Amino acid sequence: MYHSWLDRWDERRARRGEEGKEATDFVLDAERAFPDAKEIASLEEFCGLADQAVADPAFFDEPSGSDQGFQRQDGWLKFPSGISTDIEENNVVWAKITESGSFDQVMVVFHHWNATTRNRQIAKYFSRRGITVVEIAMPYHFERRRPGSLHADYMLSANLGRTIQSVRQGVWDGRKLIRWLKSEGYREISVLGMSLGSWIAGVIAAHDPAVSKASLFLTAGSLAEMVWTGRATRLIRDSLEPEIELTDLRRAWGPLNMENYVHRLARPDLDLHVVLAKRDKVVLPELSERFMQRLKDAGAKPNILELNCGHYSLAIPPYILLAGLSLKRFLSCADKSPRRI
Template sequence: MYHSWLDRWDERRARRGEVGKKTTDFILDADRAFPGAGKIASMEEFCVLADQAVADPAFFDEPSESDERFEWKDGWLKFPSDIATDIAPNNVVWAKVIESGSFDRAMVIFHHWNASARNRRIASFFSRRGITVVEIAMPYHFERSRPGSVHADYMLSPNLGRTIQSIRQAVLDGRKLIRWLKSEGYRDISVLGMSLGSWVAGLIAAHDQAVSKASLFLTAGSLA
């Protein structure tokens, strides 16, 4: 019964998200997804690069040179993303931290696409049970939104290169946050993702040994 309610909620949220969306042209934009790729004119060439990225375990690794300017104040954590985009607000990662009073366990929550608010009830539920909750803003959402946009159109769009860049940026941002939590003394770190956030959380859990548990909700069979 709970899963049925969750599916209905997701469908209603998806319909509300249709408001303000505009049709745009399909673009490969390979160099944005795979830096150094140069001009790629065909889908076949693009798919070759994509297959190489899938086979490369370092595609979702953090860069060797990372900007470590973490700022934590009044329950908010702010730090620079290691992927620079042409949208300045998107290059700064914001996360809401709900402390539990314990440094044993922490959970990072990744929201759904076009989320309009963080998950206050979920955060309160876990923080009362001794788990510090960190609600990260994924690319082009919340504080990172593109000026003038009414939804996160740059996170998933007909621009295939930008979409792949956004997913990779979300994974790298999450891994950077998890590394910071480890440095702060948290020993048991889990991830929770919903809808699009479940893809990001799942990729992080698959690539980062620091993640002990993953809860993935409303995950589709294929991101495509």
């Protein structure tokens, strides 16, 4: 009875999330994803460039490596993004810093898609326990929102190239922030990603050796399959389905598939923590389970917490309390042995 109520609660929350959303046109927009692309007009050509990006270990490395332009004031940090888009607001990155008074550990938080508020409770909780929390705004969210938009529809959409550009921008911004934190003297750097934010945090952890711990909430490997099957992305699928098959979408968004980076995530100096929801209709459990298995096959030993709730109901008690306690233990523990609850 309780879980039936919980499922209905998640569905009502999903419907509220659809308000104001509209289907958009399917667009390749290859030059956004691959700036050196010239006159790419076919899906096959786009997929070829995506294959090259997957094989390129530097695809998520910011070319300039510039750490200039950081401004910090009254608990806020802002700096220029490494990618320049046609939305001026999106080209400046904002982050909220909640200090702990210690330079031993800092956690960078990447929020979920279409987030409207930062995670003040998380920041307050961990800062009181000696962990500085930095909440970064992902592309097209918060201070970076596209004027007039109700949703972060430029972050994730049926525009294949812009979606890759946006995720890549989020990764570059996160890595630039991490370099700054290292330069400021923070010793141990962790990342926490929630839902879409887990893809950003996961790709960063896979590519940046400065990250020693990564916690991924409500995650999976293939972003393409998540969008195709998930409850929150039905309108995106409606735009995609007449123009592209899932097989091709997997290949086109291959650079965004964390399954392609499992060996990087399995590096011995990275600890992994994962929180999954057994009743999730946004990131389907079978996609998460496959990703977990591929991590293990690559030699990773993730600490996995599975809760009997849905995607949205993870945010309500007792599930959010259990997830928070699990994260606290993970950040406090140096033991890399796997656990499954």
